[in-house]
Amino acid sequence: MAVRRGRGVAAINYPTGMNLGGDPSQALVHSTPTGNFMVTLSSVDLGQGLKQVISQICAETIGVPTDRVVVDTADTDTGPHCMGTFASRGTHRIGNAVIQAAKEARQVMLEVAAEELEVNAADLETDGAGNIHVKGAPQKAISIFDTALSAHFTRGRSISGRGMFLVPRSFPETETGAMKPATCYAHACTVTEVEVDDETGEVTVLTVKNVFEIGRALNPKMVEQQLVGGSWMGISHTLYETTEPYYPARDHGGSDFNEYLMPGPGDLADTEIIVLERPSADGPYGAKGPGEMCANPQIPALANAIFDAVGVRIDHLPITPERILRALKEQRRV
Amino acid sequence: MRLAKNYFADERRDDLNEIGQGRPRADVPGHVTAKTTYFADRNFPGMLHLKMVRSPHHHARIRSIDTSEAEKHPGVVRVLTAKDVPHNTYTILILIQIGPEDEHVLAEDKVRWKGEAVVAVLAETERAAQEAAAKVKVDYEVLPAVLDMEAALKPGAPLVNEHHGQNYYMYDSGACRKVRFGDVEKGFAEADHILEQTYSSSPIEQAPMETTGCIAVPDGNDRFTCYTNTQAMFFTLDNTSIILQMPGSQLHLVGGTAGGGFGGKVDVIVEPIAILAAKLTGRPVSFIYSRHEEMQISSPRAAETITIKDGVMKDGRIVARYVKGYTDAGAYSRHSPYGAQKGAAHYPGPYTIPNVWADTYCVYTNRTPSSAMRGFGVTIADFALEVQMDKLARLIGMDPLEFRFINAYRDGDMKAHRQTTEGAALIECMQEAARAANWPVAEKYFALSSHPREG
Numbered sequence: 001m002a003v004r005r006g007r008g009v010a011a012i013n014y015p016t017g018m019n020l021g022g023d024p025s026q027a028l029v030h031s032t033p034t035g036n037f038m039v040t041l042s043s044v045d046l047g048q049g050l051k052q053v054i055s056q057i058c059a060e061t062i063g064v065p066t067d068r069v070v071v072d073t074a075d076t077d078t079g080p081h082c083m084g085t086f087a088s089r090g091t092h093r094i095g096n097a098v099i100q101a102a103k104e105a106r107q108v109m110l111e112v113a114a115e116e117l118e119v120n121a122a123d124l125e126t127d128g129a130g131n132i133h134v135k136g137a138p139q140k141a142i143s144i145f146d147t148a149l150s151a152h153f154t155r156g157r158s159i160s161g162r163g164m165f166l167v168p169r170s171f172p173e174t175e176t177g178a179m180k181p182a183t184c185y186a187h188a189c190t191v192t193e194v195e196v197d198d199e200t201g202e203v204t205v206l207t208v209k210n211v212f213e214i215g216r217a218l219n220p221k222m223v224e225q226q227l228v229g230g231s232w233m234g235i236s237h238t239l240y241e242t243t244e245p246y247y248p249a250r251d252h253g254g255s256d257f258n259e260y261l262m263p264g265p266g267d268l269a270d271t272e273i274i275v276l277e278r279p280s281a282d283g284p285y286g287a288k289g290p291g292e293m294c295a296n297p298q299i300p301a302l303a304n305a306i307f308d309a310v311g312v313r314i315d316h317l318p319i320t321p322e323r324i325l326r327a328l329k330e331q332r333r334v
Numbered sequence: 335m336r337l338a339k340n341y342f343a344d345e346r347r348d349d350l351n352e353i354g355q356g357r358p359r360a361d362v363p364g365h366v367t368a369k370t371t372y373f374a375d376r377n378f379p380g381m382l383h384l385k386m387v388r389s390p391h392h393h394a395r396i397r398s399i400d401t402s403e404a405e406k407h408p409g410v411v412r413v414l415t416a417k418d419v420p421h422n423t424y425t426i427l428i429l430i431q432i433g434p435e436d437e438h439v440l441a442e443d444k445v446r447w448k449g450e451a452v453v454a455v456l457a458e459t460e461r462a463a464q465e466a467a468a469k470v471k472v473d474y475e476v477l478p479a480v481l482d483m484e485a486a487l488k489p490g491a492p493l494v495n496e497h498h499g500q501n502y503y504m505y506d507s508g509a510c511r512k513v514r515f516g517d518v519e520k521g522f523a524e525a526d527h528i529l530e531q532t533y534s535s536s537p538i539e540q541a542p543m544e545t546t547g548c549i550a551v552p553d554g555n556d557r558f559t560c561y562t563n564t565q566a567m568f569f570t571l572d573n574t575s576i577i578l579q580m581p582g583s584q585l586h587l588v589g590g591t592a593g594g595g596f597g598g599k600v601d602v603i604v605e606p607i608a609i610l611a612a613k614l615t616g617r618p619v620s621f622i623y624s625r626h627e628e629m630q631i632s633s634p635r636a637a638e639t640i641t642i643k644d645g646v647m648k649d650g651r652i653v654a655r656y657v658k659g660y661t662d663a664g665a666y667s668r669h670s671p672y673g674a675q676k677g678a679a680h681y682p683g684p685y686t687i688p689n690v691w692a693d694t695y696c697v698y699t700n701r702t703p704s705s706a707m708r709g710f711g712v713t714i715a716d717f718a719l720e721v722q723m724d725k726l727a728r729l730i731g732m733d734p735l736e737f738r739f740i741n742a743y744r745d746g747d748m749k750a751h752r753q754t755t756e757g758a759a760l761i762e763c764m765q766e767a768a769r770a771a772n773w774p775v776a777e778k779y780f781a782l783s784s785h786p787r788e789g
Contacts, residue, residue, distance in 0.1 A: 009773065010720035011738050011764055013684035014712060019676040022430060042567045045361070046595040052359040060352040067360075074589025076567050084566025086600050086706055128351035169430075172675070174506050177513030177692070178752040181679040189763040191771035211767045213759035216346070217337060221356030224335040233708070242536035243634045243702075248482035248662075250392070250448060250701070255626040260539060273335040274766055278342040278759045278784075285353045286346065292709035299713070300720030304734070307724070317535035317717060 001199040005206075006309025010300035011189040014293030015182030016215075016280070017089040022169025025089075026080035027097040029058060029105045031159035035130070035148035037062055037105070039071045042079030043094050048291065049222045050090050056219055057095045057284050061102035062109070063126025064144060080162075088186075088289025091218065095284030096165035104161025112151040112159065113142050167282075184280035186288040187213040190234075190297035192269070196309040198328055201321030203306060205235055205269035208298055213276040215288030220275070227273045227294045234298025235269065236262050242318055341762045361591060370591050372544060373561040378551055378618035382411055384611055385463035387453035387470045388631070389445035392479035392700040393492065396443055396452070400471040404455055407469055409462030412615050414454040416440040419610060420579035423497070425667050426602050429572055436497035437666040437703070439577060439607055445474070446494055446665035447700050449631045456611050456619065479700035483639060483660050486699045494665055494698040503663070503671040503696035511675035515750035516689035521654025525645025527729055532641045533718035537634035537662075540707050544593025546632055547622030548604045550612040557584050558609050563592040565599040573602040578610055585609070597706030601633055601668050633705030636670060637662040640718040642681075645689075646726050650740040654689040657681040659715065661696050664703035669710070671696045676711030679751040683719040684760045685741040690750035735768060739779040746786035758784035 017023060028040040039058050045051045051071040059066040072078065082094060107121075113132040114121035117140060125135050126144075133141035151157040172179035193206040210231050217223040240261040243253045254260030279286020299317070307313050312327035339348070348354060364370040401413040416422050419439045428435060441452045453470045457463035480486040480494060486501040494501050505511050522528055548562035564570040567587045575582040592599060608621040623632060638661050645654035659677045663670035674696035681692040707713075727737035739761065747755040761784050768775045 007771075007773075008724065009735050009738075009767070009771075010716070010723075011684060011742075011760055011767075012716045012720065013743075013758075013760060014709070015676075015680075019672065019679075019711065044565050044567060044589045044592055044595075046565060046592045046599075047365075049359050049361070051361055052357065055360065056352045056355070056357060060350055063351075066352050066355075066357050074567055074587075076571050076585070076587040079567070081568050082566075084564075084569050084600060085595065086565055086597055172507070172511065172678075172751075174508075175512065175514065176752065177507075177511065177515075177678055177750070179679060180753055181676070181751065184757055185684075187684065187759045187763045189760070189767035191767050191773060209767060209770045211338075211763045211770065213341075213763050215757075216353070218353050219356055220335065220337060220354065222359065227335070237538060237713070241538045241541075243539045243629060244536050244637075247536035247637050248699075248701075250481065253630050254539075255629050257541075257625070260541065260629055262541065272770065274770055275335060275337050276341045276759060276762055276766060277337070277339075277346055278757060278762070279346050280757050285350070292712070296709055296713050296716045297720070299717045300724070303717065303721050304724040313721070313725070315531065315533045315718075315721065317538075317714070 003195050003197050004309040005195050006305045007193050008301045008304030008308055009191045010297045010304065012293065012297045013185045013187050016092050016184050016186065016289035017167060017182055018087045019181050020170045020179060021167035023083040023089060023093060024164065024166040025082040025093040025097045027094060027101045027163040028080055029101040029161045031105065031148045033148055033152040035144040037064065037069045039069060039098055040079050041073050041082060041094060042076055043082040043090065044074045044085045046085050048226060050085065052222060053091050053218050054094060054098055057098050058102045061099050062106045063128055064130055088291040091287050092283050092289050093165050095287060097163035099284050101161040101163030105159050108157055108159045109147055112155050112157050113147045115155060116142050116147065116150055183282050184288050186290050186293045188293055188297045190301040192298060192301045192305050194302060194305040194309055196306055196324065198310050201324035203239055205302065208269045209272040211274045211276065212290060212294060213278055214290040215280040215283050216277050216286035217275055218285060218287050223275060224273060226291060228271055230294030231271050231298055232268050233295040237317065238299045238302040239319055338766055372593055373549060373563050373590065374547060374622060376549055376561055381618040381620055382456045382458065382615060383460040383463045384608060384619055384621040385455050385467045386451045387455065387467045389448055389450040389452055391445060391474055391476050392448045392481065393477040394445050394474035395477060396441060396445065397473040397475055399453060401453060403469040404466040407462060407466035409458040410455060410466045412456045414440065414611060416442045419577065421577050424573065424577050426573055427672060432671055434497050436495055447702055449702055454607055454611065456615060481699055481701060483662050483697040483699060486697050494700055498698060501698045503667065510693040510695045511678040513678050513690060513692040513750050518654045518656055518689045518691040521689035522645040525653050526648045527646050528643065529726055529729055530643035531722055531725060532639065533721065534639040535637055535714045537637050537704060538707065539629050539634050540596035540598030542594030542596060542598055545623040545625060545628040546599055546604055548608050549618060549620045550608040551618040552612050552616055557586060558612055559586045559588060560605050560609055561588050562605055563599055564589060565595040570602045570605050574606045574609055577606040596708045597710060598632055600706040630702065633668055633703050635707035635710055636673065636704035638714040640715060642718055642722045644722060644726055646730060648730055650730065650732050650737050652685060652687050652741050655682060655687050657692040659694040662701065662704060663696050663698050664701040665698060666703040668703050668705035670704055673711040677715045680712050680715055682750045684743050686743045686747040735764060735773055735775055736779060738764060739782060744784050744787055760784065
């Protein structure tokens with residue numbers, strides 16, 4: 001009886017957005033009189049930070065600092081339709097709608113600035129700090145604050161825009177399955193090391209090294225929080241979680257966080273995250289959806305590491321100490 | 335976290351002002367100082383609480399329902415049964431033409447899973463609603479139940495859901511979503527080795543910190559405002575409009591920051607009955623799942639069973655793959671027909687395999703309906719696929735990572751569902767993983783890239 005060490009690898013890809021498309025999202029953008037920008041959505045922030053990433057996308061597109069953008073979400077009286085926050089679609093679908101809306105608003109903003117500066121709108125650019133100036137002549141400038149005031153009270157222009165993004169729905173061919181499930185895919189490869197106690201069946205996850213390719217890390221800090229959380233959920237799915245531990249039997253199901261097993265802080269491994277960025281052709285600034293895929297590769301990587309450690313295959317999730325011990329017993333018998 | 339900027343550097347602009355910047359989240363100070371408002375932080379004068387009477391049986395006929403004792407319980411304002419719901423039979427994905435309507439807001443003649451909602455009790459306090467719910471008498475005739483997919487698919491198995499007519503979802507392609515590519519039998523005939531293995535999983539709970547719920551408030555003008563933590567506002571609004579036969583213009587849904595979803599808040603369960611209750615009583619109604627309901631009543635990630643048969647050559651090439659995937663939908667569809675067919679195109683994984691046959695089934699059983707959860711249709715498939723890859727590598731005596739390099743898809747490769755691969759990055763992920771983990775890989779694999787193959 002001993003604690004045995006093993007290592008496993010897995011590699012995966014994951015589609016962005018609702019399978020087969022057909023999942024629209026819309027956005028509206030408008031300026032306040034003092035040049036702040038409101039993004040109006042019916043989309044929901046689940047706590048993953050949708051509002052923040054949408055602010056940055058809108059700010060980049062209009063050419064203002066992120067703190068000049070406010071995002072109003074999740075109200076069906078004010079926000080235009082969004083299919084919902086799921087299927088790794090939020091950043092990709094809503095982000096694209098926001099870019100379209102923000103471009104339209106930016107165009108009006110530049111036209112008003114052009115009238116104020118008596119130049120051609122096509123000759124203007126933003127400095128990203130809240131000002132508009134003539135390309136190559138930064139001294140010929142107007143602030144976005146003054147531009148918005150002029151639009152509202154002098155020029156009678158609405159600095160606003162509408163955005164819509166829809167991946168057309170694909171209908172699978174019935175006999176061949178020819179179909180277009182998604183327009184872009186995120187990728188991952190995970191290597192993990194475990195220790196398995198062959199007396200108790202207990203697994204200790206030592207390290208999880210994840211490499212994720214996500215198109216574009218629009219906000220690297222937020223990408224990190226989502227990828228680390230996903231990696232932990234992968235451990236949880238592999239070794240702990242189920243509502244029915246003896247499925248298909250319906251009993252012994254957990255009813256609260258005491259009975260429903262999940263890893264505690266001490267059960268989480270040393271987690272490493274490396275991000276690659278290969279921009280997607282149709283993503284907002286190249287982004288893909290990493291939300292779901294980041295919890296997937298750890299599961300087979302851990303299963304493979306457990307085999308590497310003790311030589312038994314547990315092909316049913318979750319891989320509990322009981323299942324490992326039963327398999328080890330069977331292995332010794334054979 | 336480390337950004338490995340050396341990969342794909344020529345495909346990317348790194349000179350943007352806001353994109354690529356790790357700005358602090360504007361909403362986080364509110365979250366960590368308990369200032370953020372969640373739907374349940376609202377309290378309205380005269381607010382009622384809704385509790386469900388649920389089926390204690392996996393499968394039973396309802397002979398009669400007696401609510402008289404419950405109605406007399408102190409604090410009870412109203413008791414609702416199926417006949418109070420204008421359009422009681424529904425299915426969520428009818429909005430995108432994925433029918434048939436197969437589920438009841440409140441059970442009618444039958445219950446099809448242990449926990450199914452039968453009667454809704456509205457009372458002044460949660461406690462009164464809970465106590466009164468215990469006084470509702472339902473006379474059941476218990477029926478034989480099928481709890482696992484294998485039993486459900488056997489000839490003569492009890493029928494779980496009459497709206498489907500058989501214990502599986504009928505796609506336009508038949509009993510399963512199919513992918514057929516190349517000649518899988520020819521591939522197996524040519525293979526040096528064949529490996530067939532079966533993988534399976536148990537249901538998993540989304541486990542958000544905040545349980546599913548909503549508060550419905552009459553505006554006093556035939557409009558109703560519903561504060562909810564749904565993941566999809568208009569999914570909920572449009573389905574509620576159908577169920578309550580009420581114009582969408584009378585519905586106003588307000589969300590906000592939800593306390594986690596993970597797919598568990600995509601079903602439309604609490605809002606229609608809460609809004610109906612608000613309409614019938616003229617009072618605000620709160621319907622919030624207990625932690626028990628969140629764990630055992632709300633839809634989990636489906637259990638799945640996946641059989642993979644692969645033909646592989648000694649040099650590492652996978653030449654044929656045959657997959658049968660089964661998703662346990664439980665008693666009703668919800669999002670399972672969608673999730674089950676998501677696997678069909680996914681089963682080759684991120685690999686180029688010339689001959690593929692995949693069938694994915696959505697199976698009905700007398701279980702808690704499963705539905706959306708982070709990655710459903712793919713997560714368990716990836717477990718099966720990548721354990722299978724490990725077994726195949728060991729079968730032919732090859733390093734598991736090198737085996738994946740040999741089969742990895744590249745731009746320009748044709749996928750089994752007949753889309754050309756573009757934007758691939760699997761090879762580069764594996765190269766970086768090998769470097770980060772000091773996994774010994776032959777030098778030639780570091781020379782590969784996801785760019786199109788030559789010739």
